[in-house]
Amino acid sequence: MNVKKVMGTSLAMALMLTSLAACGDGSAAESTTAATTATTAANTTTAATTISDLSGSVTGSGSSALLPLAQDAAEAFKAQYPDISITLNAGGSGTGLKQVSDGSVDIGNSDVAAEEKLDADQAAELVDHKVAVVTMAAIVNNELSDSVKDLTKQQLIDIFTGKITNWSEVGGPDQAVLLVTRPDTSGTRALFTQYALDGNQESADASYLETDNSGELLETVKSNPGAIGYLALSYLVNNQDVSTVAIDGVEPTLENTYNGSYPVWGYEHMYTKGEPSETVKAFIDFILSDSYASQIEAQGYGVTAKMTVSR
Numbered sequence: 001m002n003v004k005k006v007m008g009t010s011l012a013m014a015l016m017l018t019s020l021a022a023c024g025d026g027s028a029a030e031s032t033t034a035a036t037t038a039t040t041a042a043n044t045t046t047a048a049t050t051i052s053d054l055s056g057s058v059t060g061s062g063s064s065a066l067l068p069l070a071q072d073a074a075e076a077f078k079a080q081y082p083d084i085s086i087t088l089n090a091g092g093s094g095t096g097l098k099q100v101s102d103g104s105v106d107i108g109n110s111d112v113a114a115e116e117k118l119d120a121d122q123a124a125e126l127v128d129h130k131v132a133v134v135t136m137a138a139i140v141n142n143e144l145s146d147s148v149k150d151l152t153k154q155q156l157i158d159i160f161t162g163k164i165t166n167w168s169e170v171g172g173p174d175q176a177v178l179l180v181t182r183p184d185t186s187g188t189r190a191l192f193t194q195y196a197l198d199g200n201q202e203s204a205d206a207s208y209l210e211t212d213n214s215g216e217l218l219e220t221v222k223s224n225p226g227a228i229g230y231l232a233l234s235y236l237v238n239n240q241d242v243s244t245v246a247i248d249g250v251e252p253t254l255e256n257t258y259n260g261s262y263p264v265w266g267y268e269h270m271y272t273k274g275e276p277s278e279t280v281k282a283f284i285d286f287i288l289s290d291s292y293a294s295q296i297e298a299q300g301y302g303v304t305a306k307m308t309v310s311r
Helices: 002-053 067-080 093-101 120-124 153-160 187-195 214-223 254-258 278-288 290-298
Strands: 056-062 084-091 107-110 126-141 178-181 208-210 227-232 242-247 265-273
Touching: 056 093, 056 278, 067 084, 067 278, 067 290, 084 093, 084 278, 093 107, 093 126, 093 187, 093 265, 120 126, 126 187, 126 214, 126 254, 126 278, 153 178, 153 242, 178 214, 187 227, 187 265, 214 227, 214 242, 265 278, 278 290
Parallel strands: 056 084, 056 107, 178 208, 178 227
Antiparallel strands: 107 265, 126 227, 126 242, 126 265
């Protein structure tokens, strides 16, 4: 009986020690979990603080062709950084480059390289951020869409230089040609002149209307029979108000731009004077991020990395 009692007591003590050990292990595990959770929470709080602490303002002006993309990106960016103020205006690439050069704005939006609009010393002070590719399309009033679907480059040159003044000369109706053009400060005009007109300047004697805004140009072509102009492809997404014209049988599409068969395209630039501030850099980096890339194409712009040709 005494032996059994001692063995029973020893067994009970052993069980008690095992239980206590198990309880000790559980407490250690709970402590480790609690510490990990606290660290994660601290990191999350730090990240949230970093986002909420990013504030200030971003100002930009210039290319009306780039404005829709810049505005869309600004809206998405502000959803993440609500304390940042962003003000964007058009006015043409030349205006944007001049204003970023003289410090009036943080970003100068341009369809062309700064060297084409500024003195060499001024251009050398700017930092180029290529954010997208822009395709420029010749557009006509919808009344011409059935008969003027495709023009040779030479016909296009002759129309914009005033040698062709009636649509009947290129297979269209007996209708006077009305040119709708952009001012000299326009990067859209510079790109179109260089790559669609082979450098030939638009006629000052032909019948024409001029506007410094792409949206206004679209409305002008829409409202005037016989009108022809040119726009960035981004203004034509889901738009049936005007008709695009192929050049030498090649349609102005992103696919044809990527593969190099359509010639009228260029880079969209966001210039800063020197390296940008933290807030401006965050905005430009957001546009260049992988997460925003799909939105670039959805708006009719090209992703620079997809180009099979370069300039």
